[in-house]
Amino acid sequence: MLMVQMLADAYDCDDAIADAEILIGSGRAAVEAVGATVIGETTTRYVPHGLTIGLFLAESHLVLTTWPEHRLLLIDVLLCNPEMSPDAVVDVLAARLCPRGRVVRHRVLRRIAADPA
Amino acid sequence: MLMVQMLADAYDCDDAIADAEILIGSGRAAVEAVGATVIGETTTRYVPHGLTIGLFLAESHLVLTTWPEHRLLLIDVLLCNPEMSPDAVVDVLAARLCPRGRVVRHRVLRRIAADPA
Numbered sequence: 001m002l003m004v005q006m007l008a009d010a011y012d013c014d015d016a017i018a019d020a021e022i023l024i025g026s027g028r029a030a031v032e033a034v035g036a037t038v039i040g041e042t043t044t045r046y047v048p049h050g051l052t053i054g055l056f057l058a059e060s061h062l063v064l065t066t067w068p069e070h071r072l073l074l075i076d077v078l079l080c081n082p083e084m085s086p087d088a089v090v091d092v093l094a095a096r097l098c099p100r101g102r103v104v105r106h107r108v109l110r111r112i113a114a115d116p117a
Numbered sequence: 118m119l120m121v122q123m124l125a126d127a128y129d130c131d132d133a134i135a136d137a138e139i140l141i142g143s144g145r146a147a148v149e150a151v152g153a154t155v156i157g158e159t160t161t162r163y164v165p166h167g168l169t170i171g172l173f174l175a176e177s178h179l180v181l182t183t184w185p186e187h188r189l190l191l192i193d194v195l196l197c198n199p200e201m202s203p204d205a206v207v208d209v210l211a212a213r214l215c216p217r218g219r220v221v222r223h224r225v226l227r228r229i230a231a232d233p234a
Contacts, residue, residue: 005193007122007225042159044173052178054171056161060182061169065195070229076122076193078182108124108223112187 001112006086008075010094012101018068020051023097027055027062030092031077034084059084064093073097078110118229123203125192127211129218135185137168140214144172144179147209148194151201176201181210190214195227 016022020043028038040056053064060078067074075093077086087105094103133139137160145155157173170181177195184191192210194203204222211220 005124007227009227011230040159040161042157042171042173044157044178046175052173054159054173054178054180056159056169056171058163061161061171061180063171063178063180065177067229072229074195074227076195078191078193104228106225106227108225110124110126110191110223111221112184112189113128 001082003078003080003082003110003112004086005078005108005110006075006090007106007108008090009104010073010075010098010101011071011103013071013073013098014100015068017066017071017073017097018049018051020045020053023051023053023064023066024055026093026096027053027064029096030089031055031057031062033092034079034088036079036081036084062089071101118199120195120197120199120227120229121203122195122225122227123192123207124223124225125207126221127190127192127215127218128188128220130188130190130215132185133214134183134188134190135166135168137162137170140168140170140181140183141172143210143213144170144181146213147206148172148174148179150209151196151205153196153198153201179206188218
């Protein structure tokens with residue numbers, strides 16, 4: 001099986017990325033939009049600003065890292081269900097948090113089993 | 118500034134990847150080896166097996182996801198300090214957990230600021 005992990009860099013985000021509750025709510029909405037189930041949540045706060053939100057899923061995880069001083073949101077999503085689209089997760093987050101910004105997406109293919117050497 | 122996020126897929130790992138305490142200890146040793154500081158920790162357990170360990174760092178994060186039934190360890194490390202090597206973090210983890218296995222490394226470059234459009 002092949003999994004796609006998506007790392008997306010969202011620029012020119014709204015002030016909302018400095019608010020942990022809004023980030024968590026947006027993250028939950030994004031993963032629930034593709035049918036994923038949240039089973040754990042963490043928030044790490046940086047001084048003077050910046051947040052890392054981890055949403056742990058039945059299907060793996062979503063990590064959001066923010067740099068409010070650069071209006072930057074880093075999105076990292078791995079979904080161990082090929083019917084769930086990481087692009088759709090990124091789309092929901094970008095629409096809520098960075099509607100006027102630009103998103104650069106990186107797709108990384110990860111294999112469950114090694115290729116024959 | 119440019120950051121390198123490393124996603125590494127470690128195959129043919131030891132049984133230790135099914136043990137949360139060993140994973141956490143190995144993760145802490147790996148990030149401390151490059152001088153990073155752990156400021157938060159989470160463990161998510163899957164049924165019937167599988168773990169996701171999140172170590173949140175002053176310099177961002179390390180996430181370890183295991184699929185013991187495939188002897189697979191997924192390593193995801195982001196270090197917001199260019200003097201700290203994500204390769205060194207992966208080396209420590211591979212030596213401790215997958216010494217007889219193979220590691221496939223993916224490097225993703227993430228920019229703090231968008232390029233001029």
